[in-house]
Amino acid sequence: MCRRQSRHAAYNFDPMAALLLRVNGQSHRIDVPAGQTLLTTLRETLGLTGTKYGCGEGQCGACTVLIDGKPARSCRTDSAAAANKGITTIEGLAHGDQLHPVQAAFLKREAFQCGYCTPGMIMSAVALLQATPKPSDDEIVRQMNGNVCRCCTYPRVMAAIRDAAGATPAAAGAAGDEVQP
Ligand code: FES
Numbered sequence: 119m120c121r122r123q124s125r126h127a128a129y130n131f132d133p134m135a136a137l138l139l140r141v142n143g144q145s146h147r148i149d150v151p152a153g154q155t156l157l158t159t160l161r162e163t164l165g166l167t168g169t170k171y172g173c174g175e176g177q178c179g180a181c182t183v184l185i186d187g188k189p190a191r192s193c194r195t196d197s198a199a200a201a202n203k204g205i206t207t208i209e210g211l212a213h214g215d216q217l218h219p220v221q222a223a224f225l226k227r228e229a230f231q232c233g234y235c236t237p238g239m240i241m242s243a244v245a246l247l248q249a250t251p252k253p254s255d256d257e258i259v260r261q262m263n264g265n266v267c268r269c270c271t272y273p274r275v276m277a278a279i280r281d282a283a284g285a286t287p288a289a290a291g292a293a294g295d296e297v298q299p
């Protein structure tokens with residue numbers, strides 16, 4: 119046994135895991151290094167770069183995706199923990215050229231500057247409106263509190279979410295195949 123193999127054996131290290139990931143309605147059978155975050159798998163294995171790497175520590179919300187309809191920090195989610203679940207990324211919200219109502223509201227309100235936080239913001243807002251179609255301002259703030267915007271676009275984000283909530287409730291909460299639980 120070579121030195122590298124014996125080190126793996128000593129730590130019971132399984133270098134790869136075969137996973138079934140269901141992302142935006144598509145199934146992917148992929149080999150993923152054990153312990154690799156969902157964020158890395160989405161961006162580097164599946165090429166879905168809409169989900170952003172910010173802090174890498176679960177603090178900024180840039181990497182937010184939905185897992186079975188619930189917002190999750192993909193930088194702190196092991197890929198294996200997301201296997202066989204319905205994962206939705208920002209790429210899964212629009213239907214062709216038709217933006218999701220939350221995306222459309224962000225665009226209309228120009229609720230971004232550099233745009234780096236925007237995918238995570240939108241995913242959190244979609245989850246909010248799905249669970250609470252007519253949120254109060256307090257509920258919006260509570261939900262969005264974990265999504266940090268270094269460009270300080272918070273007032274416009276609030277306005278966009280209020281607008282989206284004013285769209286038909288079903289439309290504001292509905293999105294790609296995996297959003298609905
Ligand atoms: S990159 Fe995941 S919370 Fe900041």
Ligand code: FES
Nearest residue numbers: 231233267268269
């Ligand atoms: S728009 Fe730049 S970080 Fe939010």
